[in-house]
Amino acid sequence: MPRLPRLTGAATAALALGLVTAAPATGDEPLVTDARIVAHFDLAGGQTPENIALDRDGSADLTFAFARQVAHVTPDGSTRIRATLPAVTDRATPLVQSPVVTGIARADDGTLYVNYATGTSETGIWRLAPDGGAPQQIAALPADGLPNGLALDERRGMLYAADSVHGTVWRVPRTGGTATAWATGAELAPLPAPTGSGYGANGIKVRRDAVWVSNTDRATLLRIPVGPDGAAGPVETRAEGLNGIDDFAFPGHGRSVLAALNSGSKVVLVRADGTFSDLLTARDGLSNPTSVAVRGRTVYVPSSASSTRRDPNLHLAHLRHLIGRG
Structure with missing residues (x-):
C-alpha cells in the first residue's frame, strides 16, 4: 500500500503493508525457519517494493512503487530491472501524489500485469510481455482512485484490481478493455476522515470460486464469492483486528492466510476461524512489509521501509510443513 511521501524526489514515501512474528507449529517449534534477507534495495532511488509475483524457478518479480519499476530478483538476490513505467508530468x-506502480500478477505464459496509479489517464492496468518490450496500458481505471492490489483469474480470463480510494474491486478482461465495478460497499471502503487513512480495499487474491480482499482502514480480511455468471456475491468478513493489513497469500490448500501487517512490521498466520498469530517480525528483518508470496514451503516477504525509512528488502523463510485446510 503506498504511503504519503515524506521525503523529496524518488525517495518520497513507500508502499506498505505487513508482517508479524512466530506462530507455533507443534509445541514450541516455530512454523517458519531459516528467516533471512536475500536482497537489499535503494530507498533513495525509490526502490520501495510493494507487491510480488513468483516465477516457476523460484525467482520473483517485484514492483518498486516510487521508482515506477518492475524488478526481477533471483533466489540468490541478484536484481535486474525488467521495465520502467512511463514518466507522468501532470x-x-x-493519497501519495507521486506516480506509483502497485499490484502485480503473473500469467502462466509469463505475461506480467501491473497497476499504475498516476492521477491521470495513465492510471490503470499495464501489461509486460514475456519477451520484453515496452509496457502497454490495456485498461484505464479512474484517475481519482488508487488501484492497489491486482489478481488474475486465469480460468475465467479476468483481472481484479482493488481500488483503495473508491473501495471498489474493478474487473477487466485479461485481454484488456473496459473496467467494470465488480464489487463495492462499505466493507471495501476506507473509513471516513479523520478516523481513516484513506486506504480501503488493498490486497487481493483469487482463490477457487472467490476473490479475497484486505481492507487496511477496517483491519479486515474479506471473501467475495464469484457466482456462476461471474457476478460478485455478498461480502463475507473472514477476520478482523488485522491492524495495518496490506496484501496476503495462501500457504496451503485451505483458507488459512499469511498476511503482511505493514505498520507493525509483521507477517501473521490467519486461520480459517479468523484467529491469528505472529509468524515473522522486525526481529527477523521485516521493515514495513507490503505483501507475501508462497511457493512450496518458501515464504517471500517484500518490505518497503515506508515509515521505518530503513532497509527496503526481500525476505525469505521456510515453512516447516504445508498448512492444510485449517
Missing part, C-alpha cells in the same frame, strides 16, 4: 496521484 501527476496528482490520490
Whole structure:
C-alpha cells in the first residue's frame, strides 16, 4: 500500500503493508525457519517494493512503487530491472501524489500485469510481455482512485484490481478493455476522515470460486464469492483486528492466510476461524512489509521501509510443513 511521501524526489514515501512474528507449529517449534534477507534495495532511488509475483524457478518479480519499476530478483538476490513505467508530468496521484506502480500478477505464459496509479489517464492496468518490450496500458481505471492490489483469474480470463480510494474491486478482461465495478460497499471502503487513512480495499487474491480482499482502514480480511455468471456475491468478513493489513497469500490448500501487517512490521498466520498469530517480525528483518508470496514451503516477504525509512528488502523463510485446510 503506498504511503504519503515524506521525503523529496524518488525517495518520497513507500508502499506498505505487513508482517508479524512466530506462530507455533507443534509445541514450541516455530512454523517458519531459516528467516533471512536475500536482497537489499535503494530507498533513495525509490526502490520501495510493494507487491510480488513468483516465477516457476523460484525467482520473483517485484514492483518498486516510487521508482515506477518492475524488478526481477533471483533466489540468490541478484536484481535486474525488467521495465520502467512511463514518466507522468501532470501527476496528482490520490493519497501519495507521486506516480506509483502497485499490484502485480503473473500469467502462466509469463505475461506480467501491473497497476499504475498516476492521477491521470495513465492510471490503470499495464501489461509486460514475456519477451520484453515496452509496457502497454490495456485498461484505464479512474484517475481519482488508487488501484492497489491486482489478481488474475486465469480460468475465467479476468483481472481484479482493488481500488483503495473508491473501495471498489474493478474487473477487466485479461485481454484488456473496459473496467467494470465488480464489487463495492462499505466493507471495501476506507473509513471516513479523520478516523481513516484513506486506504480501503488493498490486497487481493483469487482463490477457487472467490476473490479475497484486505481492507487496511477496517483491519479486515474479506471473501467475495464469484457466482456462476461471474457476478460478485455478498461480502463475507473472514477476520478482523488485522491492524495495518496490506496484501496476503495462501500457504496451503485451505483458507488459512499469511498476511503482511505493514505498520507493525509483521507477517501473521490467519486461520480459517479468523484467529491469528505472529509468524515473522522486525526481529527477523521485516521493515514495513507490503505483501507475501508462497511457493512450496518458501515464504517471500517484500518490505518497503515506508515509515521505518530503513532497509527496503526481500525476505525469505521456510515453512516447516504445508498448512492444510485449517
